[in-house]
Amino acid sequence: MPQSQQPAPVAAAAAPGAERTFLRPAKGAVLARFDGQRSKGVDFGGVEGDPVYAARGGKVVYSGNGLRGYGRLLLIKHDATFVSAYAHNSELLVKAGQTVKRGQLVARMGSTDADRVMLHFELRRQGKAVDPMGYLAESPSP
Template sequence: MPEVERSPAKAKHTTGIKPLPDKGSSVATARTQTKPLQSKIVTKPVKPGPVNKRIKLSWTWPTKGKVVQTFSKSDQNRKGIRIQGHMGQPVRAAEAGKVVYAGGGLVGYGNLVIIKHDQEFLSAYGYNRKLLVKEGDKLAKGDIVAHMGSPNRGGQPMLHFEVRKQGKPINPLPLLPRK
């Protein structure tokens, strides 16, 4: 029978071992064994889980009353808004979050509550007569955090309300629903 030549693309390797050079050859090479590449692609279904999703915040007014001072980018004394009310009036969380500060240690704010809502937003509630939360408390939107006080003794009761985005004060009025 005549011998049939096969093209290298169609030839089958059965042993996977390279032949040794002739004994008379001056070049010695090491014997190597090669295996055909096997690639297995295993896919697993993706389970929905805690992905760092950005949820849309839906702000609400922290208290009832007339806005007596608005935000100003250029005036350092107007980093938020001031809402006039009456002494002891409830002050509520404008959005759900975690209390990261509750105390009277920041000059110019009186008794202050700061709530962290997500990685970007904080809200601050100043001039309170009495704080009802402590650091670490988790709050739902609308939870009462304090009772309104005044910026100075005998002054008109009001709430100082700030929203900060990535640490910088922003105008809270566009975030709040229309009255």
């Protein structure tokens, strides 16, 4: 997730309707989209404290603020293929090692290490950044 000197490989987005098994993790408007270079994810707007939901069930593999540029960050490993990242939260509601369900409240939106309140959401498929919008179900989270 941290920036490297060479751009990370970018996987193609899912085909329409394919693997759209991830819930939208926040209800706010899309502020910035994935571009595969500068932005490895999608930014959703909102107000401080808005709910952030697990996009799919899995195990929390990181919950903290030790990665520069991401503020309070959650990483959820969904299976051998997918890991999702939820950054800039004001509050983390789950800890590393916990199992979470699809749609579970896992954090509160904030602006830690960011210039505005937002959720920065990333999705990695086999370690490569992919456009999350190609994998999100049409309807927003609960």
